[in-house]
Amino acid sequence: MDRYVKRIIDIQPKLKSKTLSLFGPSQTGKSSLISNQIQDEVKFSGSLLNARIRRRCQTDPGVLRDEIETRGIHDCLVIIDEIQKVPELLDEIHLMIEETDIRFLLTGLSARRLKEQGVNLLGGRAGKMNLHPFVWPEIREFNPMLDRILKYGLLPSVFLSNSPDDVLDDYINVYLQEEIAGEGFVRQLLKFERFLEVAVLTNAEEINYSNIASDVMMSRDSITEWYGILYETMIGFSIPPYTKKKKRKAVLVLWVAALALKPENGVRTWCKPIHQNPTGLPVGAVRERKNCLISDFNQSQCLFAR
Numbered sequence: 620m621d622r623y624v625k626r627i628i629d630i631q632p633k634l635k636s637k638t639l640s641l642f643g644p645s646q647t648g649k650s651s652l653i654s655n656q657i658q659d660e661v662k663f664s665g666s667l668l669n670a671r672i673r674r675r676c677q678t679d680p681g682v683l684r685d686e687i688e689t690r691g692i693h694d695c696l697v698i699i700d701e702i703q704k705v706p707e708l709l710d711e712i713h714l715m716i717e718e719t720d721i722r723f724l725l726t727g728l729s730a731r732r733l734k735e736q737g738v739n740l741l742g743g744r745a746g747k748m749n750l751h752p753f754v755w756p757e758i759r760e761f762n763p764m765l766d767r768i769l770k771y772g773l774l775p776s777v778f779l780s781n782s783p784d785d786v787l788d789d790y791i792n793v794y795l796q797e798e799i800a801g802e803g804f805v806r807q808l809l810k811f812e813r814f815l816e817v818a819v820l821t822n823a824e825e826i827n828y829s830n831i832a833s834d835v836m837m838s839r840d841s842i843t844e845w846y847g848i849l850y851e852t853m854i855g856f857s858i859p860p861y862t863k864k865k866k867r868k869a870v871l872v873l874w875v876a877a878l879a880l881k882p883e884n885g886v887r888t889w890c891k892p893i894h895q896n897p898t899g900l901p902v903g904a905v906r907e908r909k910n911c912l913i914s915d916f917n918q919s920q921c922l923f924a925r
Contacts, residue, residue, distance in 0.1 A: 622779060623651050624757055626750075630724070631656055633746045634696060638716055638723040640741075642730060643750030644853045645793060646776035649726050652750065653698065657724070663690060664698035667705050676705045683711050687721065694720045703727040709741060716744050728798060729852050749853065753778055791815075794854070804848050810837055814845050818855075826857070 626648065633639050634657060643649055653661075663686070667673045675682050687697065702708065702725040712723055725745070753773040763778075771783045780786045795812060798804075805811045814835045821831065826846065832839045849855045 623655050624648075624753065624775065624779070625655075626652055626757060627754065628652070628748065628750060629656070630748060633748070634660075634722055634724060636722075638712075638725070638741065638745040640702075640725045640727070640730070640745050640747045641750060642727055642747070642853065644752075644774075645728065645798065646774055646790060647750045647752055648775045649750055650700075651775075653724070653726070657696065660696045661698055661724075662692050662695040663687060664700070666700040668701050673704055676708055680705070680707045680711045683708060684715060687715070692721065696722050696724060698724045698726070700726045701728075703729065713741055713744065716741070751853075794852075798852055799848070804852075805845065807837075810835055811845060814842065818846075818849065822855075825860075 630639060630641060630652070641649060641652075665672055665683075665686075667676065683699075699708065699712070704727075712725070715721055716723070723745070730747075753775060758773070758778065767783075768778075771777050771787065774790070777783045777786045777790070795808060795815075799811060800808050814831070814837070817831050817834050821827075828839050828842050828846075832842045835842065837845075846857070850857065
């Protein structure tokens with residue numbers, strides 16, 4: 620993915636006056652966004668993916684302040700990438716926000732681990748923005764085929780790839796091994812993978828936790844918790860039910876098409892042309908289009924509500 624696609628989200632205005640947290644799933648383009656929008660304003664940056672830096676910060680969070688003071692940095696922007704890997708740094712960052720004129724851009728996958736550990740979330744001293752996959756205005760110039768969008772989704776690394784199947788397979792492996800197993804979210808990884816397959820097949824439908832628990836052979840409480848992981852890691856979101864007249868269930872919408880389905884599983888997307896409906900399209904195809912429209916609308920709403 621060498622080409623940069625201009626994003627609607629603009630992080631510059633908020634960073635002019637305060638610290639900002641930028642969260643988003645892997646490969647949504649956080650690094651590209653930073654390098655194209657604010658790189659000239661950055662005086663110092665560190666990635667906690669670097670094992671040596673991560674170990675130093677875990678051992679002594681004050682090393683960040685020491686590094687900044689040694690460089691004589693002030694009235695500028697500092698970037699800390701993958702902040703969720705060393706939550707202890709947030710206390711030190713909080714102090715520097717209070718005592719200096721330095722602004723921070725903190726990036727990461729989600730705030731889930733930070734919330735779970737009950738760490739300092741900067742107490743309202745930082746703004747928060749989310750980076751989602753592409754929305755239609757960002758890719759209009761490509762004139763993409765609808766079938767490709769429905770099949771592969773709009774994750775930048777997949778959309779811009781000449782081998783989207785391979786990128787999707789790599790993505791789900793990274794998601795399972797690094798974001799789920801690596802962060803300690805679940806212990807039974809194989810069953811969580813099975814849960815993802817079922818979640819994809821029921822995408823854009825009402826969520827029936829009991830049925831899914833039966834399919835995955837896990838408790839209903841575990842399934843409910845695992846849906847929470849999808850939301851917190853920003854892989855999908857739910858639409859609350861309208862309940863004034865009839866009892867209904869929430870609907871899951873996933874950002875990434877065919878998220879958990881690999882070629883060896885025999886299915887690539889949730890589109891299964893079994894039943895027809897009045898539109899003349901297979902039921903699965905209608906579900907795909909509904910998912911695409913809802914996702915694009917939700918992302919656009921998040922962006923323009925800023």
